[in-house]
Amino acid sequence: MSGEWIEVCAVDEIEEEDVIRFDHGERTFAVYRTDKGHFYASDGYCTHEKFHLSNGLVMGNVIECPKHNGRFDIPTGAAKRAPVCVDLRTYPVKVESDSVFIKID
Amino acid sequence: MNESGMVVVGAGEAGVRAALELRSLGWDGEITLIGNEGLLPYERPKLSKELLIAVEEPSPAAVVSEAQLAEERIDWVSGDAVRRIDREGHRVELASGREIPYMRLLLATGAKPRKLEIAGDGAGDLIYLRRYEDAVRLRESLRNGSRVVVIGGGFIGLEVAASAIQRGCAVTLLEAGRRLLARGVPEAIAKVVEQEHRKQGVRIVTGASLERIDKGAGEFKLRLADGTVIPCDIVIAGIGAVPETALAEKSGLDIDNGIRVNEKLQTSDPNIFAAGDCCSFPHVLFGNHRIRLEAWRNAVDQGMHAAGNMLGSEKPYGVVPWFWSDQYDLTLQVAGLTDRAVTIVERNMGEEGQIYFHLNEEGTVVAVSGIGSGGSLAKHIRIGEMLVEKQAKPAAEALADHTVRLKQLMR
The missing domain is CATH 3.30.390.30 (FAD/NAD-linked reductase, C-terminal dimerisation domain)
Known part of the structure; x- marks a missing residue:
């Protein structure tokens, strides 16, 4: 995938087992840090309805939508629980010199 | 001759979730989902909010598509109603005359608006909100400058008031109790809600004792016990819901503020289950205190849970009740x-x-x-x-x- 790396924030701006919102241009993303310390990124809005996943709860490798409790697997974006049935788009993430970057096209 | 399968009565959120879950849990036989509205199962929470303020002609927010139902081999019977349950013969009889045999039956019949009993010839023309068609009708009458009275300061009443204000109506909300949201919401939160509504321009009257609703010369006149008369163009009543139990009652099932089920969502007939707004159940997290919930999430969760128990998993339902309300x-x-x-x-x-x-x-x-x-x-x-x-x-x-x-x- 072509695209450019965009700096999101410093590593310690996302708490462990949590998620933040990241807006870039017209687009919005959710950037996650799991309890194991891994970082991931996905589209910001739930695929079921327009609610931002950064308001949702991270439990292990799962993000739960704050409105209807649909769930996605964070690393793959796979839909895991009704009412969501469409997978979430994910983006590559890297950590460099204590900053988190995501690659968007 | 049909083989007897799983039959779900009611194609609201609980019913459709149950039907889908039966399939995803591996049931391979017949699944029949019977709805009486003639519409694909749709999300009701939007009816009092997004749908009322939609600029463009809205459409129902379908929970599933016809293609999905077909793919899951769910026989969707639309616009028909169950007239009778033959418990001995394990089959349901529809208004159309069709008979469908069942091995297990789920009643997900929902609730209907509580009707306001009030004197005056305007009482028959109140608007109640439950179905998509109610919302469409209400949306059409909420015109810029319309004078609207909402009776009831619960969730539906407040959400409708917020939507009506956003459509440019002049809104008065009447609540009989001392405060808004008296059921299940702490006073501090009700105060925040009240302040926001007042800020947005809703006139709120608490302790309102409505005596009669008259109609004449193209407008309603609401008279309160203190002599106040409120003229308006539209009256909406949101004073609660009552569980839809008529079919269960007629079939001799136990009723107790809704269709009475045990912690496994089983009615007094072990082959018949109930889920969603229509049933009361003992909550295992609260000392088996019997409750009935009117909430989207409970409908989803109970529908899915009932599906498992219809297939024999025998698990108690213990999901924490949860609901939300959006206003402004x-x-x-x-x-x-x-x-x-x-x-x-x-x-x-x-x-x-x-x-x-x-x-x-x-x-x-x-x-x-x-x-x-x-x-x-x-x-x-x-x-x-x-x-x-x-x-x-x-x-x-x-x-x-x-x-x-x-x-x-x-x-």
Whole structure:
């Protein structure tokens, strides 16, 4: 995938087992840090309805939508629980010199 | 001849979730989903909000498509009603004359608006909101400058009032009680809601004792006990819902504020289950206290849970009750049962809003409630809900201190 790396924030701006919102241009993303310390990124809005996943709860490798409790697997974006049935788009993430970057096209 | 399979009566949220779940749990036989509205199953929460303020002609927010139902081999019977359950013969008879045999039956018949009993010739022309067609009709009558009276300061009434204001109507809300949202919502939250409505221009009258509704010369006249007369163009009543139990009653099933089910969502007939707004059930997290819920999430969860038990899993239903209400930019959420509490601990979240923890005599968290803008509090309420589920007894000081991470209190 072509695209450019965009700096999101410093590593310690996302708490462990949590998620933040990241807006870039017209687009919005959710950037996650799991309890194991891994970082991931996905589209910001739930695929079921327009609610931002950064308001949702991270439990292990799962993000739960704050409105209807649909769930996605964070690393793959796979839909895991009704009412969501469409997978979430994910983006590559890297950590460099204590900053988190995501690659968007 | 049909083989007898799984039959679901009611194609609302609970019914459709049950039908889909039966298939995803591996049931390979017939699944029949019977709805009487003639529409694909749709989301009801939008009827009082997004749909009323839609600029373009709205359409129902379907939960599933016809293609999906076909793919899951769910026989969707639309616009027909079950007239009778033949419990001996294990089959249902439809108004159209069709008969469908069942091995297990799920009643997900929902609820209907409570009718306002009031004197005057205008009482027959009130608008009630439950179905898509009600919302379409209401949306059409909410014109810029229309004078609207909403009777009832509960969730439906308040959401409709907010939508009507956003459509440019002049809105008066009448509540018979001392305050808004008296059922299940702490007073502090009700105050925030009231302030916002007043700020947006809703005229709120609490302690309103409505005596009669007359109609004449193209307008309604509502008369209160104190002599006030309110003229208006539209009257909407949102004074609660009653469970749809007629079919269950006629079939001799036990009724107790809804279709009475046990903790496995089974009615007094072991082959018949019930789920959603229509049933009352003993809640295992609250000492088997019997409750009936009118909430989207409960409909989803109970429908899915009932599907498992119809296939023999025999599990008690113990999901924490949870609901939300959106009004303007405010989102209100309650998880658990606030009426089981004796004390309330406030956690001030600053600009995000307020959270309240509701504790019983033993200090166990039995509910959490909150109000804030948009989705800002959702995460915290969700953890609060997990505390209720775990029947946790965290120190009140920790609950009140917003610098203590709620997740820590789970461990």
